[in-house]
Amino acid sequence: MKPALKVIGIDPGLAYTGFGIVQGARSGIGNYAFGTIRTSKASTLPDRLHHIFSEVCSILNSEKPDLVTVEDIFSLKQYPKTGIVLGKVCGVILLACSRYDIVAMEIPVKELKRVLTGNGNATKNQMERTVRHLLKRDTPITPSHASDAIALALVGLFRHL
Numbered sequence: 001m002k003p004a005l006k007v008i009g010i011d012p013g014l015a016y017t018g019f020g021i022v023q024g025a026r027s028g029i030g031n032y033a034f035g036t037i038r039t040s041k042a043s044t045l046p047d048r049l050h051h052i053f054s055e056v057c058s059i060l061n062s063e064k065p066d067l068v069t070v071e072d073i074f075s076l077k078q079y080p081k082t083g084i085v086l087g088k089v090c091g092v093i094l095l096a097c098s099r100y101d102i103v104a105m106e107i108p109v110k111e112l113k114r115v116l117t118g119n120g121n122a123t124k125n126q127m128e129r130t131v132r133h134l135l136k137r138d139t140p141i142t143p144s145h146a147s148d149a150i151a152l153a154l155v156g157l158f159r160h161l
Helices: 047-061 080-099 109-117 124-135 144-160
Strands: 005-011 017-023 028-038 067-071 104-108
Touching: 005 047, 005 144, 017 047, 017 144, 028 047, 028 124, 047 067, 047 080, 067 080, 067 144, 080 104, 104 109, 104 144, 109 124, 109 144, 124 144
Parallel strands: 005 067, 067 104
Antiparallel strands: 005 017, 017 028
16 A cells, blocks of 8 residues: 655745645545745845745745645736746746755646546636545635645645555
8 A cells, every 4th residue: 555645736926826735645635734925026026936935945845745746837828928927936946846856747727627627627716616625625725826736736646646
């Protein structure tokens, strides 16, 4: 029987980076936790990236996960700069994983939605309800960045059990 795995999911964002931690085995999902790393719009881009990097490093160092799953970046045609900034945020997250020698797997958002709900175009509300159901949790998971991060962690867990 495989031992329990600990997976951290990270939903990258410059203002809010969500993280979710799940631990589980074939017998089911055990412990879980979630939160958000926030940065101030008043700070410079390098300072915001450094803050995200430092917080992710702190989480990785204390939690010592077996795997990290990160939402793969995407860019909307009408907002190309947003995709570039997300790429920078993902870069510091992947760098933190490398620093702690932790395998990081990127998952496209449509694939994440399809795996968890069966619908690659599921809404944030549908995703959150599915995550809550899988965790046997009654109360909503907020903010949505944290819920998305737990979804990423769950997919990583399911794929590696």
